[in-house]
Amino acid sequence: MDRLDKKILRLLQEDATLAVADIAKRVGLSTTPCWRRIQKLEEEGVIKRRVAILDPAKVNARVTVFVSIRVASHSAEWLRRFSEVVGEFPEVVEFYRMSGDVDYLLRVVVPDIAAYDAVYQRLIQKIDIRDVSSSFAMEQIKYTTQMPLDYLVLDKDSRES
Amino acid sequence: MDRLDKKILRLLQEDATLAVADIAKRVGLSTTPCWRRIQKLEEEGVIKRRVAILDPAKVNARVTVFVSIRVASHSAEWLRRFSEVVGEFPEVVEFYRMSGDVDYLLRVVVPDIAAYDAVYQRLIQKIDIRDVSSSFAMEQIKYTTQMPLDYLVLDKDSRES
DNA sequence: CCTGAAATAATATAACC
DNA sequence: GGTTATATTATTTCAGG
Numbered sequence: 001m002d003r004l005d006k007k008i009l010r011l012l013q014e015d016a017t018l019a020v021a022d023i024a025k026r027v028g029l030s031t032t033p034c035w036r037r038i039q040k041l042e043e044e045g046v047i048k049r050r051v052a053i054l055d056p057a058k059v060n061a062r063v064t065v066f067v068s069i070r071v072a073s074h075s076a077e078w079l080r081r082f083s084e085v086v087g088e089f090p091e092v093v094e095f096y097r098m099s100g101d102v103d104y105l106l107r108v109v110v111p112d113i114a115a116y117d118a119v120y121q122r123l124i125q126k127i128d129i130r131d132v133s134s135s136f137a138m139e140q141i142k143y144t145t146q147m148p149l150d151y152l153v154l155d156k157d158s159r160e161s
Numbered sequence: 162m163d164r165l166d167k168k169i170l171r172l173l174q175e176d177a178t179l180a181v182a183d184i185a186k187r188v189g190l191s192t193t194p195c196w197r198r199i200q201k202l203e204e205e206g207v208i209k210r211r212v213a214i215l216d217p218a219k220v221n222a223r224v225t226v227f228v229s230i231r232v233a234s235h236s237a238e239w240l241r242r243f244s245e246v247v248g249e250f251p252e253v254v255e256f257y258r259m260s261g262d263v264d265y266l267l268r269v270v271v272p273d274i275a276a277y278d279a280v281y282q283r284l285i286q287k288i289d290i291r292d293v294s295s296s297f298a299m300e301q302i303k304y305t306t307q308m309p310l311d312y313l314v315l316d317k318d319s320r321e322s
Numbered sequence: 323c324c325t326g327a328a329a330t331a332a333t334a335t336a337a338c339c
Numbered sequence: 340g341g342t343t344a345t346a347t348t349a350t351t352t353c354a355g356g
Contacts, residue, residue, distance in 0.1 A: 009213070093304070094301075097298065147270060
C-alpha cells in the first residue's frame with residue numbers, strides 16, 4: 001500500500017460512483033493501472049464493499065439510542081448467543097464489547113421512542129441481561145463512514161495486512 | 162415510495178455495485194423503470210451517496226473510543242464552534258448531541274490508545290470542555306450502514322419526505 | 323406507471339507493449 | 340507503468356399497454 005493507494009481509498013470513501021478514469025486522473029495514473037490497484041485493494045479486503053448510504057430521516061430512522069449493557073454471565077457461549085440475537089435486530093446498527101464499567105454498547109436506530117421501547121422489550125425478552133441503560137441522541141451532528149487514513153502505514157512493496 | 166422502492170433500497174444498502182439490470186430482475190421490473198426509480202431516490206435524497214467501506218483493521222483504525230462529554234456552556238455559539246472543531250478531526254466518525262447526563266457523545270477511531278490520547282489532547286486544547294470520559298471498545302461485534310427499512314411508510318403516490 | 327426493443331454514450335475490463 | 344481494443348452497463352429514446 002503506497003501513497004497512490006491511499007489517495008484512491010480517500011476518493012472511494014468519499015464517492016464510490018467515481019469512474020476509474022476520473023480517479024486515475026486525480027491520482028496521476030492512467031486508467032488501467034488505477035483499475036488494477038482498485039481490484040487489488042478489493043481482493044486484499046481493504047475495500048470491503050460499496051454501499052448506498054440512505055438519509056435516516058427519509059426512511060423513518062430518525063432516533064439513535066445508545067444502549068449500555070451490563071451482563072450477568074461473561075461466558076463465551078453467552079456472548080455467542082447474545083451476538084446472534086443482536087444480529088437479528090436490524091435496528092441495532094452497531095454493537096461493541098467494551099472495557100470498563102459497561103460490558104456492551106449498542107447503537108440502535110428507530111423512528112421514535114415508542115419504537116425503541118418495543119425493540120428494548122423484544123431484546124430483554126430474548127436474552128438475560130443484568131442491567132440496561134438507554135441514552136437518547138437528540139441530534140446527529142456528524143456521521144461518516146470514512147476511516148481516517150492518516151495512520152496508514154505505507155510500504156514500497158504493497159504487503160497484504 | 163412503495164414496496165418496490167423499498168426492495169431497491171434494501172439491495173443498494175447491501176451492495177451498490179449491483180447492475181441496474183440485476184436489481185430490476187430481483188425486484189421484478191424491467192431495467193428502464195428500475196433505473197428511473199433509482200434516479201428518483203437519488204434526487205429525493207433518500208439515497209445520499211454511494212461509498213466504499215474499508216476494513217478498519219487494514220487501514221490501521223482498529224480502536225474505537227466512545228467519548229462522553231459534559232460541557233461548560235450550552236450556548237448555540239459554543240455548539241457551532243464545537244461542531245466546527247470536531248468536524249476537523251477525521252478520527253471522530255460520529256458525533257451526537259445527547260439528552261440526559263451526558264451532553265455529547267463522540268465515536269473516535271484510532272490505531273491505538275496512544276493515538277487516542279494525542280487526539281484527546283488536541284481536542285481539549287482547542288476547545289473548553291468541562292468533563293470528558295472515555296470508554297474503549299475491545300471488539301466491534303456488529304457494524305452496518307444499513308438503516309432498518311421496517312419502519313418505512315409506504316405510499317401509493319410516492320411523496321418526497 | 324409499466325414492458326420491451328433498440329441505439330448511443332460511458333465505463334469497466336482485458337490484451338498487449 | 341502505459342495504450343489500445345473489447346465487453347458491459349448506464350442512459351436515452353421510442354412504440355405500445
